[in-house]
Amino acid sequence: MKLMTKLFGASALMGFANVVMAAGADLGQAEKQATNWTAIIMFIAFVIMTLFITKWAAAKTKSAADFYTGGGGITGFQNGLAIAGDYMSAASFLGISAAVMANGYDGLIYSIGFLVGWPVITFLMAERLRNLGRFTFADVAAYRFNQAPVRIFAATSTLVVVAFYLIAQMVGAGQLIKLLFGMEYWHAVIIVGALMMVYVLFGGMTATTWVQIIKACMLLAGASFMAFMVMAQFGFSFEALFARAVEIKAMVAGKDAKLIADATAAGKDVAAVAAAKGFSIMGPGSFIKDPISGISFGMALMFGTAGLPHIMMRFFTVPNAKEARKSVFWATTWIGYFYILTFIIGFGAIVLVSTNPDFLDAKGGLIGGGNMAAIHLANAVGGNLFLGFISAVAFATILAVVAGLTLSGASAVAHDLYATVIKKGNASSADELRISKITTVCLGIVAVILGITFEKQNIAFMVSLAFAIAASANFPVLFMSVLWKGVTTRGATIGGFLGLFSAVALTVVSPAIWEAVLLNPKGSALFPYTSPALFSMAIGFISIWFFSITDKSDRAAIDKAGFAAQKVRSETGIGASGASGH
Template sequence: MRTATKLCGALTLLAATGVAFAAGGDLGQTVKQETNWTAIIMFLIFVGLTLWITKWAAARTKTAAAFYTAGGGVTGFQNGLAIAGDYMSAASFLGISAAIMANGYDGLIYSIGFLVGWPIITFLLAERLRNLGRFTFADVAGYRFRQGPIRTFAAAGTLVVVAFYLIAQMVGAGQLIKLLFGLDYWMAVVIVGVLMMVYVLFGGMTATTWVQIIKACLLLAGASFMAFAVLFHFGFNVEAMFAKAVEIKTNLALNDPKVVAKAAEQGKDVMEVAQNVGRSIMGPGNFIKDPISAISFGMALMFGTAGLPHILMRFFTVPDAKQARKSVLWATTWIGYFYILTFIIGFGAIIFVLTDPSFLDAKGALKGGSNMAAIHLANALGGNIFLGFMSAVAFATILAVVAGLTLSGASAVSHDLYATLFKEGKADSASELRVSRIATLCLGVVAVLLGIAFEKQNVAFMVSLAFAVAASANFPVLLLSVLWKDCTTRGAVIGGFLGLIASVGLTVVSPAVWEDVLGNPKGSAWFPYTSPALFSMLAGFLGTWLFSVLDQSEQAKKERAAYAAQRVRSETGFGAAAASDH
């Protein structure tokens, strides 16, 4: 690991000097561009490096514990960087900066929503997860419950979240590489799928961890360079940057036929209306306009973080609860810093990208779709070399996230279903590892096929659905099973499935899917709001509470009596080390 740490540091230094960065918007319908050889060369260098790491990790991945959790030997600092690398997806880098470029301050709802979920994990879950679990969050949720029903639910919730997150990342990768590398879309998706399967199949969690750490270093370094370059242009005067952005938005509005028509309709001066448009990026109301949608969307982003299986799984890679807490502290630090950078990058894109005709098509729209704002800004600030670097790192970002997602999905199949449910805990490590690798292959093939099938679809709703499902199904069951002594198997399973079905069902009949994807007439959606989390999360919590309270069976009494022992284990860690050694 010392070698990999030095390598990571060297790459960070390289990026910081400028030589050579979740969840999720649609990357737009891109047009195949000329081949960017700089981007391809840097991409190949990164792929070669990560394949070497995979080879190095494969020699250390001989047991199920090593495959799932790197043998529990990752330090808190390393795991914090890896969590940040797992969490800072291409959607965060490309999507949030694009949302801020389009909507100004309103785009911050993504940054704030994604970030504020971490205190919940820090104070309520991180330590308990490490003390109670071995490989998956089902180990924690089902600690004192009947294993069959709870593992079935946990696997279903995990695979649904993983599937929608995977589709979004695969489509994002395909559109990005189609724009930048000149490859066909299907080729880009297949390349991502093959590389992801190689990382997970041979290196397991060890390789995935180090790919995520290196990617996090490169992403933070590249984003830092972009943000500091933007601020340097204004003498590090943030107020001057905002004033310039408002001025540019006002000038663009003056030449917008819609603004001119609106002024004529209202009988106002065009300049007055244009100034209102320009100033609107400094206030709320451009993105989510009704309070219920805002609350529901925010709840999905905030509580969904605490229910994402590939994030929760990372807390089992550290040796003890102290390192788990340290992991969250470092992860929150890096992620918070990164989201501050995306805010500056978004306003920088208004100033440097929207005013440069070379980044716009004949209709005045951004080439490659609106979510290419950060990539074009990299070109404006650092030329073709920096554009190539940021393109390669954006692609690497997707690779790292996809690898983490696949690993959590494979562990749900092999550990929760095969080893615990079908083999009743009697599966040996070798057979469990074999099933996990078969599941990885299957997930990889499914991800590639779905990525190709969804090429022309908007992927934003898939990421929001993943967070809504995690918040509505996984989070209520996880929280109540750990903190509420009266929670029972029946309540957890019924409540969890209610949240799962409600979140998926309401999303399908929302405008994002019913109208935009399925092509039904505007205004025909059965569910009018942006995100279902406010309603489906309530269904998950109420269902878990109600069916637990109504359950007076002998099994339920035993589960309630077992809570005292679970609480001691979760808060002290007594017995956790022995369980991790199995």
């Protein structure tokens, strides 16, 4: 557990990035294992099944609307499952479980942080997104503004978020398959890139949606089985599971092992004894030790979720606002259930994996690194067959997320930049579709190259930065443009870009990058906190407000005058496609 201690011991070290290490640097420490043929067979079966779905979807993908949104014909329940599939990444499955295994109760902060962003989307965003937008979140943000500057900002922000997210997923895929399948790293990265391009190029949103739905069902089923098997060993008693986990964790850590054993033999409360000796995995404080880092970290998770372009894009796939609300309800249900399961899986890994010699290397650490806790637990509760299933699910998870990210990046270039800014709204559907597919190929190639380039790098901060950027740039512009009459084109554009740049800049000069990645002396970081969201979000919101109220141009008057019509459209759906179902 030495690596996990290093990852999680610092105060909120990169916040969300700690979790995403499951898909990145920690896996990079792993050596290739013996080929798992069960996993490979299940993986091939999944790929064949999804390629047939892509072939079916290709026949239905004729226009830009089909490519971006599946023609708007996906139901709320289907879209909710697809959103869950897009959101429940391998980082969540492997990383949260590993965080709980390493630090117990404190790992739950990630589950809660991810989940609490969804009420924001439910009550503030989902219905308005569907009523105001067509293909991308820029349709909403630029609804009453001068299109070109706001869309340039939105496309820039989307591509930055997608790039950091995409690199992390590609590196995670390569390292995961190298570990589990015995395949060369660069081979795995190329396979992921090629499959991603096939799904998106030929099937568009329809194929991507069904890949995400299938993957969500597989992941929920697999995690449910693991949690059930863990709880069954303790008579479905959380108290018994936690008590045993505290005992084992204390022994593994070498902290008063004899005292814990004596307490167990005497029938005393093991958790109380461990806590009295300064060691407890059932209390908070292991991850985030100062309030500012805690608040900033929580804001990034909450509001970053509401600003992720590939998540917001999913609300345009349903026929009306009513189905958009259903989407969020079902997505929140599945995501909340899944994060409860990861908590059980993490404690199960403490009990069933951390002291099992079959899963430990010569130094006493987990084979493949601490983030392989859930994979080893799958082997412990279900044998090699279930291990193969979970391995294939983890890979399918990355494929589904990568496809969604690529689609949002392609739409930003083709719809926001090409069709609206360059062609000024005069591009044909066929031309827009062609540019989307060219962009998909380019993004796929870039993702493969960057995935191979960053193989040995600590890339976890990239996903943390993606959430911070989404919270600092996309969310303030969306929130203010929809709910405040006074926002102008100048305010939205300058404020959005300042939020974007400040999130990137503050992260670069934080200890997590300045010291850990750039190897500057300890204590030399210009920004003392590892998560910039509290500050960069404030910069974004204040800048939008300031540059709007000081804008006395003719355009500002037009922007403000358009708010009434925007409000009617956002609240009622009148004028939106599919409004009849509202």
